[in-house]
Amino acid sequence: MTVDQLKVSVVAPVHNAGEHLEPLVDSLLRQSMPATEFEVIFVDDGSTDDTPARLDALAAAHPHIQVLHIENSGWPSRPRNLGTARARGEYVQFADDDDWFADEALDRLYAYAVEHDADIAIGKVTGHGRSVPRELFRVNRPHATLENAPLIDSLTCHKMFRRAFLLEHDLRFPDADRKRLEDHHMVTRAYLLARRVSVLSDYTCYHHVRRSDGGNLTAARLDPADYYGSLREVLDIIDAHTEPGALRDKLHRRWLRNEMVSRLRGARLRDAPPDWADQVVGEVQKTIRERFAPGVTAGLPSLQRTIAGLAAQGRAEDLRRLAEWEAGIRARVKLTEYEVSGSTLTVTFTGQLRVGDQPVTYAGSDGRHLLVVPVAEVPAELLDCTEELSRGKLDLIAQRVQVGDEFFLPVRFEVKRVTEPSGELRLVYHGTAAIDFHTLDDGRTQGDWVLKARVTGSGWAKNAKLPLAVSCAVDGGDPLVVDKRKKAVPRPAEKTGLWLRIRQAVRRGVAGRGTVGVS
Template sequence: MPPGWSTRCSATSWHRRRYRLFGGHREQRSRVIDVTVIVATYNTGAAIDTLIASLDRQTMPATNFEVVLVDDGSTDDTLDRLRSAAADRPHLHVESIANSGWPGRPRNVGLSRAQGDYVFFADHDDEFYPRALERMHATAVANDADVVYGKLVRTGRPTPYWPIATRDVAVADLAGDVLLSRTVHKLYRRAFLEAHDIRFLEGRVRLEDHHFMAQVLPRARVISVLASEPCYRWIHRSDGTNTSDTKVDPEVYWPWYAKQLEVWRDVAGPGPQLDAARLVTISQAFSRFVPGPFMALERVERTRVFDAVRAIVLEHVPPELDERLAVLKRLRVMALRDGDQDAFEAVQSLRSTITFTPAVSAVAWDGGTLSLTVQMSLTTTGGRPFELDRDGEHLVLKESSCPQGTSPAARRLLPSDAGTLAITVCERASGMEWPVHSVSQLHVEPCRGGVAVRVTCTATIDLERAAFGRPLGPGSWDLMARVQFLGEQLRRRVRVDDPETLPTDPTAAHGFRLVAVGQRHNLTLTTLPPGAERIRATAVRWRGEQLELRLEPAPVAGDQVLAIRRSDSVTVRTDVTTTSPRAVRVAIPSLQPGEIVDVSVQSAAAGLCRIGYAGADDWSRRPVRIYATANDSLSVKYERGAAAKAGQSRLRRRVSSTAHALLRRRG
């Protein structure tokens, strides 16, 4: 590090000297680069085109940022695709290294190659929103931040780390909600990373993101949160390629949790931040073994998980932190510390009997503002109230529902455990989710064996300001309830019992109407204009790798285009063949087992609207299944195992046909 260089000096002023003095070499610079996007690739294939296209759309000028693509020894055409993309994009740089087996090594190589004042680590199959780099960089400069959390949008799953996504924060509490997010999809001051020699673990390791963030967060002086601007689209794929979906080997996986806590301990030292990191880590660990699936495992497998997680608790979660844990997590941590697997599994079983479902009790329109009241009760899976006891002014779990001998202090609910509820709106096509103004109230009511709790939330959705002061965009926005009881957080669709009770005001001036969709009557705000007819597929066929559709009414040429959502990524298709005004054909090559394809029509007026389908399941072209969803929308699925069955059927037909031919010859 150059003499006098401090972690708080301006990286921009350093770069304006037009030299780079990190990584053991010196490089002349011809321009100031604000941001370097670092991407590790491996057998990415066509998915890299989507990422690069999103970078082409950035509002930050291409002269102000660069993209460093480091290929980790791909065995397909990925490297050729990267070099082809870089051929006419001077700000794209391609590096190729021998396969290391994990993202750590290529990310480190990319960091050593980076010239930007700030760096962003992107996954090779995700994408950026158009203003992402410009807005994150502006936030970093305005707040002199070492790290900026841009808004994450996750398709295929709920928005992660929701408490971080509810408001912009110039200077965040370093022991607060920012500790929830350990993924590396953030903007970092490069000089800060270099000053502390922060790098990724290399080789085939687990939780390399957690290890990296354990080096970053204790050292950061300023962390900013940009929740009002969608920045990064984290695509959760249904084809089994997400690393987070791979099967966990307890003896291999859980020690990596301990290793990242060791880094926290070494870097942060004793204090509030280390304690908060320990609490967040152990709380998040329980999401890796959901009670139902966990209890369905064989006893020997459950013991392997129990022993592995117990080792983390014994070393990193001291008993004095227990009282700060949500009650159900507290009981599990205590059982782990005591080595009592039966008590641990009793709490797991208790958690699996708890449920909550939102229901609307009031809905009203006032011009362009929708008001609704939603109620949520803590119940058992049988629909009966989940009973609690009182211990003075505190609520506690009933002694009969806990492991034998559990003290009242261990059974005591935190104030937040009693119940919270908030309403959000989520764009169905992209997964974009916004908080709306919500006020909740807790009700504690007598019941047969103690007390029961429910929470009521009144929400106001101003269509002109619902997206952090901006209007909701065109499309279909589902109403969601984010609820928390006993420290367990869930997101559920808001539904109405009787759709006939919904107000009929279509708010035509704002282009929205409220509808109940599907058999469960889930509430959705949609921009489909009143009286407009939904485009439906009246006939669907799968031929080879092409989907043939007959649509009624016909799409309006020049205004409505076909859009395909595949592996949770939406693309407008320009390769649609029109065989007649109402018949179209689109190629969908290389479907993977379990992959689902949704078909929509996109227009400027109505956004993205799913094509309807009322036909029966079509099994005539196995292994591809064509069917109607609960919302009567068209979906196409490549059935797992169906390909093998189809192959067996073809083999049987060939054998049968050959046998018949032989018999005819003999006859």
Template sequence: MGVKVSVVVPVAEPGPDDDAFDACVRSLLEQTMPSDEYEVIFADDRSDDGTRERLDAVAAVRPNVRVLHLEHTGSPVRGRNVGLAVARGEYVYLLGQRDRLERVALEAMYRMAAETDADVLIGRLVQGDNPPPRAFSRNRERADVLRDRLLALPTAHKLFRRSFLDTREIRFADVDPELSEQAFVLAAYLTAKVITILADQVCCHLGAEPERPADPAALVEGVRAVLAVADAHSDPGEQRERLYAHLFRTAVLRPLGGRRLLSARPDQRSALFAALRDLTRERFPEALDAGLPVHLRARAVLLRSGELRRLVALSEASRGISLRAELREVRWDDDVLLLDLAVEIVDAEGTPIAFRADGDRLLWTPPLDGFTLPPRLADVTESVERARMEVYVRHADHGLIFFLPVSGEMCRSQEGDRVRLWAVGRARMEVGTAALGRPLRPGEWEVHVRMHTGANHARTRVAGHRGAQLSCVGVLAGRPSRLVIPCWSEQRELSVCVEPKSFAESIVLVSPAAAVTHRDGSVFVVLPVPYVPPSGGPPAELVLRHLVNRGRVVSVPALVEPGVPGRYPGQLVAKVATRRFAGEGHIGPGVWAPRLRVDGKEADLRFVLEMARGGRVRVEAGAEPGRLLPKRSSLARTLTRLPGGRYLLRMAHAVQQRYLPSAPEE
């Protein structure tokens, strides 16, 4: 059988300690597709850090791996083109040296491409904690470049039919690497008969690329290359205008704002600004500005008028915009988790962002004194009508992201001529179908929320304020049923754990909700138990270790009491004797780190106990950072060597430590 897929990977000195590159190579060698059905082509840019030898060693024992030793160019462009020229596969996939594929990626992508006769197939991408583009909302056998927002997917991480690329003579232009990718992909988009989207299977995890200082001349040359593709493969009219507007937004205006602009040296800013201003005046007509997001309309006005100083000031004034989210309730409706939220975008001072009312129109006011937009450019009325809140979950370990269905409304209030806008809504999390109709995989899923208002957008983790309550009850959900538990992180951020690994882990997850009760010279430590099995659970012990004197350990049995399934959690109760002085079998003044012992194994709990000299004991979980331990203290060094010690050290920083300053220093 012939080669189905060729994977081309340009390589340039990743270094012997680059974990991302090692993960990339492993992901290619561990594909579920049979090794005689795919090949891997590493195009090495004359690396002299040992990479050439490592890749040659892999190729020596893997018949489906080839290494191309190229002359040094400092760009992945030649490696990609040479790799495409020697590829033997029916399809080719282009990967970066810091990216990695899911094990089933090549098999899943090829199967769908063959079924749909695709010239181009786009497999679902994951990049850090960024939510996925809307193109991945569902599978599409026949995707449209504009309707399905494919321009938001400009990188070459796609499966291309090799004969299609050869027939259309599509290759990478020798320009800025990122814009070379955009030109390559745009040519494929505009000439392909069939573009398919595989959305319900994560295929590729994109690695972080090191930031490069902007080269104005190279940037302008790259933009011209993309414009040439748009001109060659589109007719004058709406499609070309939208292509131009997208490029103007992403390649010209985006570099002229935010951190990239503010971190550049003044001479770099001036050179970049001058080059992009000249290009804008030549290739991007002013009529494009009306279709931009309003904050980019402001940048376009300042760019066209040559006001670099004001452009920098606008970026400075726009820093710190964030999303304030209030978690109002978390509850179960049978086996569906309901999250009630209220969210609002605020500025760096915490003041809600507001619009100016002008009759029945809403106008955006730039956050810069003395600068206003013409009403036709400041008008955001239609954009505000499309304002929305979105909620998504992200796997803490794998980075997978899925949006949850949300029902709710946008709310307005007006004071004088200022109109505030916020959203209230309810998100539904069905574990059995949340992954685009499939079950969520086991693990902790962070809950995020983002909001678009027509002028700004922001996102944040869903968090609870100090004292906020969370029902820690777990529910058996999905088919087959799995235990699902809402829980707080150490920073009081909401997560949902699907199928915890053990009974002990299920308690650890919700342990920040621990409480204490004093009675008759003892303290009762009470922890919620999300789910108590019919058997009542295994025997458990609470183990307390003094943070300063590690030899002082108190272990007491813990009783597990069942709750009401689906309504109230159970609880684990441990009676701990207290005394004002150290001794066997009881705790004394100081900070104590608790662990849960089940079946002979111990697990760190997410809180500490602090006992004052007067005998009162309190729980500290997720507190604001307090005074740091002495930098060279023996306690700090000892803790880092203990199992779970780094966590205990962080928690020790969060409490008011009245006893630690006396710890000896070397």
């Protein structure tokens, strides 16, 4: 970095954001990185409301913020490219106008990128109404690759890119027209060209928001032909940089799983307009048959493999029947015991996957176990889950109520096979986890917490809350735990903070225990 170079340039396209821009602006003004060390480039994409005036006033008040006004392009690609061309930072961090940063995000992610000499640094993301790649953020990954980490599951552009790396490879967003999956085009190529990608998971850097009014810049319903045509162009990028084999199959599988199978399952398909859904099935069928090697579908869990197989055969009605059934899949979790000892809360719980009031089951056939689904004439090789039954997983997630941050907690668990009277199997998950609120999130634990169990198996990952309300009066304080199955006495809101402090003082160093019978 030269003497006059900034550390980070934040580039954000903006269109008719209005008051929805305020959380992003406020978070940028709160950054722990000094304002002399970074810049913010807002690119106003032809807004017709008061957004231009808001941005101009902001730039007039803050020297490190600048605004570029352009004619409306209708898509974020051109604004991002123009913002990048103006950037002076060693790294470029992209943001959307309705998202926001944690207070130390730029400081921490920049330091992490420099420490590991990363071309791309990815900070932990929390989703608000949006899905995020939780598995990627289980641990810090200083040297993440497409082979050793689920990088390919993170294809939004909300990352920190070394500017020299972008320039060296002319990495730009496609802006010739309104191209769907524009992030995928740019980020996929960047992953394939990067010398090093580093993932920071022990601090939530970015909050990704779905606006309640549906006003996000690219939120319109996709046109199947256009969308899947653009997707196949992303597959071309993969094919240009990889040889046929396991890695290419793994990367292709990401688009099969996330952009095809996910649109043909559960409530998402059940509630979709039938004509539109039939078009999606047609595009998916075409892509599977023309672009994917057999190993791509074969590497999916049984439920997803079945959906892909039905789509490849164009069986739209059977897909709808399966989706209606899958929409009822839930995790049922029971808290069997909990104990508080100083700063540590220990919980024991069980879980299973159920559809309606019945468990998900597996039938035996010729030494194999097949997922039981309400669709006839499904080939056994699609339903075969013999190997994956041993890969079931039970997680515990602590979520901060105020901002939605999530933290995976270590769980000791086992998966038991129970034989039903019909001879079919069901799985019951048993786990124990200990949460130390002195060390969780480096002791930043003040506030309210919920605990969620996650049951994973056969292509599902379903959450269910444990019936405990947890509060910490101060960072690193001992937790106050309330069993929500027991009737609580309401407390006046104005006395809550004092009440918590009194309870904390009383409970400090004292263990409290609650137990219910195991069913």
